[in-house]
Amino acid sequence: MRPTFDMDALRTMVVGTALGSFARAASQLGRSQSAVSMQLKKLEEQAGRALFRRSGRGLVPTEAGDVLLAYARRIVTLNDEAAASLGATAAAASVRIGLPQDFFEDVMPDAILQFSRQRPGVHVEVRAGRNYALEEDVRAGRLDVAVAFFQPDSGTHGTRMACLPMLWLGGGRSAKSPARHPIALVLFDHPCLFRQAAFQTLERKGLPWRLSLTTPSLPGVWAALRAGHGVTVRTSHRIPPGIRDMAPELGLPELPPIELRILTGSELSPAASDLRDIVDHVVRRRVIARNSRLRRS
Numbered sequence: 001m002r003p004t005f006d007m008d009a010l011r012t013m014v015v016g017t018a019l020g021s022f023a024r025a026a027s028q029l030g031r032s033q034s035a036v037s038m039q040l041k042k043l044e045e046q047a048g049r050a051l052f053r054r055s056g057r058g059l060v061p062t063e064a065g066d067v068l069l070a071y072a073r074r075i076v077t078l079n080d081e082a083a084a085s086l087g088a089t090a091a092a093a094s095v096r097i098g099l100p101q102d103f104f105e106d107v108m109p110d111a112i113l114q115f116s117r118q119r120p121g122v123h124v125e126v127r128a129g130r131n132y133a134l135e136e137d138v139r140a141g142r143l144d145v146a147v148a149f150f151q152p153d154s155g156t157h158g159t160r161m162a163c164l165p166m167l168w169l170g171g172g173r174s175a176k177s178p179a180r181h182p183i184a185l186v187l188f189d190h191p192c193l194f195r196q197a198a199f200q201t202l203e204r205k206g207l208p209w210r211l212s213l214t215t216p217s218l219p220g221v222w223a224a225l226r227a228g229h230g231v232t233v234r235t236s237h238r239i240p241p242g243i244r245d246m247a248p249e250l251g252l253p254e255l256p257p258i259e260l261r262i263l264t265g266s267e268l269s270p271a272a273s274d275l276r277d278i279v280d281h282v283v284r285r286r287v288i289a290r291n292s293r294l295r296r297s
Helices: 007-019 022-029 033-047 063-085 107-118 131-139 193-204 218-226 270-296
Strands: 052-055 058-061 094-099 123-128 145-150 159-165 167-170 183-188 209-215 231-234 257-264
Touching (some): 007 033, 022 033, 063 094, 094 131, 107 123, 145 193, 145 270, 183 193, 183 218, 183 231, 193 231, 209 218, 218 231, 257 270
Parallel strands (some): 094 123, 094 145
Antiparallel strands (some): 145 257
């Protein structure tokens, strides 16, 4: 006979993992730590295998625990949505989305505003992430929806939305001419598709380069460019004031395009499906349509 997992225990698993501490989960859920321990033990008994292992003072999911956690998130979300639709008291439903930092000033606010009007009361968790991390988080069930950049025609999942040109961008004080000096690069730290494109393009043309500044922060990249630390590689989306295309001025080689895809989990809740549709619409309107207008102008 297949086990019937305890809903409260599944919720404890989800909350404790999200908070990074089952002690904090006990406090948030109004339970004692011993009660939480019993719930986790009960889940392991029902699963018939270890779901957690010790890491320092805390617990982290095993491989089997990660599998159950992905299902637990969806089960808890659907339970809460069902309770809310019937007017029952329940914790707020939750959806999770991941985006590159490029879209945090326009796509994210617009999408969240539309979603909150359609699904009032649903909690939205937003994460900024690297492409490889966003893809893995969707695959593992840690995110419901994500928008990410990929190399064109790369063998991965997701739905292709557009193929966008990459540009050499710099600030008010231009970088040194490649004829006399190495190109100073301001880039994300490794791994990063834009970083790889910069290196590969310059090396194919035999142009010398040096890393001037690396950072995990897109605002940090823009600030470094304004200060004249070098050039970077991004798309034309939301280029801030004071930043411009440096390729004509410096004679830099043409960059390859980059692909934009939307990624979704294998089993979306109704709320997550609505979020996916809204994000798809907003990205196409704000990113893809704008890029098409720029090409025509």
